[in-house]
Amino acid sequence: MCARAQNALAVLPMAAITLAGGEVGVLRAQFWSTPAVAVLALACAAGLGMSYFSFALRAVISATSFSVIGNVCKVLTILVNLLMWDNHASAPRPCPKPSPTPILFLNPGQPAHVR
Numbered sequence: 001m002c003a004r005a006q007n008a009l010a011v012l013p014m015a016a017i018t019l020a021g022g023e024v025g026v027l028r029a030q031f032w033s034t035p036a037v038a039v040l041a042l043a044c045a046a047g048l049g050m051s052y053f054s055f056a057l058r059a060v061i062s063a064t065s066f067s068v069i070g071n072v073c074k075v076l077t078i079l080v081n082l083l084m085w086d087n088h089a090s091a092p093r094p095c096p097k098p099s100p101t102p103i104l105f106l107n108p109g110q111p112a113h114v115r
Contacts, residue, residue, distance in 0.1 A: 018024065058066050 057069070061069075
């Protein structure tokens with residue numbers, strides 16, 4: 001199934017969730033200044049551009065190279081976050097105890113080394 005069909009199928013459930021959750025009232029109560037709308041439009045355009053060029057890049061290089069590039073971008077994003085915003089990145093702390101819930105989502109038909 002292509003991405004457009006998946007997006008089209010998602011419109012009705014998301015519209016129902018939006019209406020049931022009262023998001024329309026939240027949007028109407030929001031103050032929409034011109035700079036805020038401009039930043040939102042710029043962020044949407046950047047996301048659309050990144051999506052388009054990631055599909056173009058995926059067609060040109062191998063899956064391994066694409067994964068490496070994606071991981072490098074994530075690490076660089078974290079480093080920029082650490083350098084720019086002290087309040088949003090804290091010192092490492094012990095991880096919480098893992099939940100057994102993700103085990104329920106394993107496909108029993110897969111070999112053990114794939115899980």
